[in-house]
Amino acid sequence: MKNETITFIGAGNMTAALIGGMLAEGLSAKQIWATDIDQNKLDALAAHSGINVTTESDKAIAVAEVVVLSVKPQVMQSVCETIADAVKVKSPLMVSIAAGIQTTTLNQWLGASLPIIRAMPNTPALIRAGATGLYANAFVTEHHKGLAENILRAVGIVLWLQEEKQMDYVTALSGSGPAYFFRIMEAMEQAGESLGLSHEVARLLTLQTALGAAKLAMESSNDLKTLREKVTSPGGTTEQGLQQMDEHDIDELFKATLEAANKRSQELAKQFGES
Numbered sequence: 001m002k003n004e005t006i007t008f009i010g011a012g013n014m015t016a017a018l019i020g021g022m023l024a025e026g027l028s029a030k031q032i033w034a035t036d037i038d039q040n041k042l043d044a045l046a047a048h049s050g051i052n053v054t055t056e057s058d059k060a061i062a063v064a065e066v067v068v069l070s071v072k073p074q075v076m077q078s079v080c081e082t083i084a085d086a087v088k089v090k091s092p093l094m095v096s097i098a099a100g101i102q103t104t105t106l107n108q109w110l111g112a113s114l115p116i117i118r119a120m121p122n123t124p125a126l127i128r129a130g131a132t133g134l135y136a137n138a139f140v141t142e143h144h145k146g147l148a149e150n151i152l153r154a155v156g157i158v159l160w161l162q163e164e165k166q167m168d169y170v171t172a173l174s175g176s177g178p179a180y181f182f183r184i185m186e187a188m189e190q191a192g193e194s195l196g197l198s199h200e201v202a203r204l205l206t207l208q209t210a211l212g213a214a215k216l217a218m219e220s221s222n223d224l225k226t227l228r229e230k231v232t233s234p235g236g237t238t239e240q241g242l243q244q245m246d247e248h249d250i251d252e253l254f255k256a257t258l259e260a261a262n263k264r265s266q267e268l269a270k271q272f273g274e275s
């Protein structure tokens with residue numbers, strides 16, 4: 001990102017995380033604008049980060065090469081219709097981080113044929129450990145892709161998708177994924193307590209084990225199956241524990257979990273598209 005100016009529409013949690021990451025990567029605060037309906041939120045963000053803020057979205061869009069749509073899906077249509085004239089003048093790259101809203105729907109609301117990149121980050125982006133799926137529509141250039149990568153890479157890893165329908169799969173896997181791991185960790189913590197550990201000991205052992213396992217898998221050249229086999233000695237404790245997981249068909253559980261989340265993502269996309 002050299003001299004491009006980026007404008008965020010919506011100054012909420014995700015915008016604050018992305019801006020924090022971009023500044024930490026060395027981007028100048030002068031290159032970043034944020035607009036919101038809430039002046040207090042903008043003032044807090046400006047005080048914390050030094051970026052430019054305004055409640056007048058047209059003013060912030062007029063200077064932008066990239067406009068990041070960072071509002072809740074429920075208000076996206078009215079936001080797009082409000083900014084439509086300003087974006088038509090400038091034709092910036094649009095980056096939407098709202099779940100479920102398709103690029104054709106966004107262009108319909110904007111009344112234009114703009115380059116749009118959809119991004120599906122997840123909540124660990126708030127601590128710069130996110131995983132983001134990206135999809136580009138047909139108007140996006142390689143230069144645009146580099147700009148979007150620079151924004152999202154500041155808060156974690158990014159992966160490009162070839163088909164827009166894969167955004168629903170990403171939503172089901174990594175978008176909702178942190179909640180699945182929280183649920184598994186809750187169950188492990190409770191099971192540790194049931195065995196007789198204190199809440200605090202069970203909690204910390206669970207969290208550090210999850211963190212360590214993910215870090216080991218990320219840094220290892222072994223696949224997950226090999227890593228699992230390496231900690232499973234024949235006749236040992238892990239083997240007995242894993243046998244229970246297989247008897248309760250953990251593969252089927254996760255297949256059903258992701259299928260249900262994917263189905264809901266598709267339903268929501270359809271609902272927004274029709275609104």
Ligand SMILES: NC(=O)c1ccc[n+]([C@@H]2O[C@H](COP(=O)([O-])OP(=O)(O)OC[C@H]3O[C@@H](n4cnc5c(N)ncnc54)[C@H](OP(=O)(O)O)[C@@H]3O)[C@@H](O)[C@H]2O)c1
Nearest residue numbers: 010011012013014036037070071072073097098121122123
């Ligand atoms: N948080 C995540 O981990 C995560 C992950 C993936 C995707 N996303 C997506 O990222 C987007 C932003 O999420 P968030 O968590 O940052 O939401 P958020 O904290 O609610 O931020 C959205 C901001 O936009 C403001 N806003 C509402 N209407 C507006 C308008 N007409 N013009 C300008 N600003 C307006 C909101 O103000 P009010 O609060 O006054 O309404 C709020 O400050 C959402 O679409 C969400 O689905 C979030």
